[in-house]
Amino acid sequence: MRRPRAPRPAHEPVEPAGAEEAGRAPERAAESAHPGPAAPEGAGPARYPAVVPGADPAAASTGVATRADPGSLGRLREYAASSVVSTGLTDRLAERRRAARSLRLRRLTGAVVVVLVIAAIVWGVLYSPLLALRPADITVVGAEDASGAVSADQVRGVLAAHEGESLVRLDVDRLGGEVADGLVRVRSASVTRSWPHGLAVSLELRNPVAAQETDGGYAVLDSEAVVLETVAEAPAGLTRLATDGAGEGAPRLTAAQVATMTAIMGSLDATTRQQVSRATVSTAGQVVLSLANGASAVWGDGSQNALKARVLATLLTTPASVYDVSAPHNPTTR
Known part of the structure; x- marks a missing residue:
């Protein structure tokens, strides 16, 4: 026999999706139309729905959270x-x-x-005194060769005008010229700095080689015919200059003649020069040296002085009354 089937339950109506939400919508609308009582005092600030960029403004005003647009984030x-x-x-x-x-x-x-x-x-x-010149610190070399004619104090006196100037600013070449110009016995002066306050001065002096008689006495001359001093009497040991046939009516020496004879005397070495007592020159410019022993040396003109001086020094080792070096390559004695 067949078993009887149980009766099927009646189907309950299925509520469509969103019906519940749709049924609540009028309630939410009424609440928004009739807001509730205000928050009591001290309950804190009211909270407002956040607005998300890209979200629906209507949803933001209703407070219903909605999902933002994909590009808003x-x-x-x-x-x-x-x-x-x-x-x-x-x-x-x-x-x-x-x-x-x-x-x-x-x-x-x-x-x-x-x-x-x-x-x-x-x-x-x-400009500071750090390197200033002090005259007391000036040293002089070469003054002793003048037999006291030039002293270190005289050199310091010439340079004293630059006392207090910095050594760096001093022109040493100009200082050497000032010394030579200020002291007639100085032919040239070489000046170097001696740090921090001094100078070193090296002198080349003028040596007297002849004496020329003048109206005021005897002028002492060096090899360049520079007058070193004038004295009342003829200095001993110096050659006297005169014209040939000197006498009361003899012509006076010209500057050119004096320059020629002093150059000749300057070319001689000290030993030979001490043997010459007198030098005379003719109007033709021929020079003759008179020796202290009575002999004479025919010098000729003022050319080749250095060679003639060496030849004469050699000839003087041979006794003779006349030494002729006017032609130095063919000297003669007699």
């Missing part, structure tokens, strides 16, 4: 990133400006310091 991130980049760039530019100002200030300060240091060094070297 990207725009939000771009906005935030652009704000950060803008703020960071501004800060970096400001920092760079501050660094540039600081660098300029440091450079300016460094330049001022360098200028002040250089100015201090220049003043100390050129």
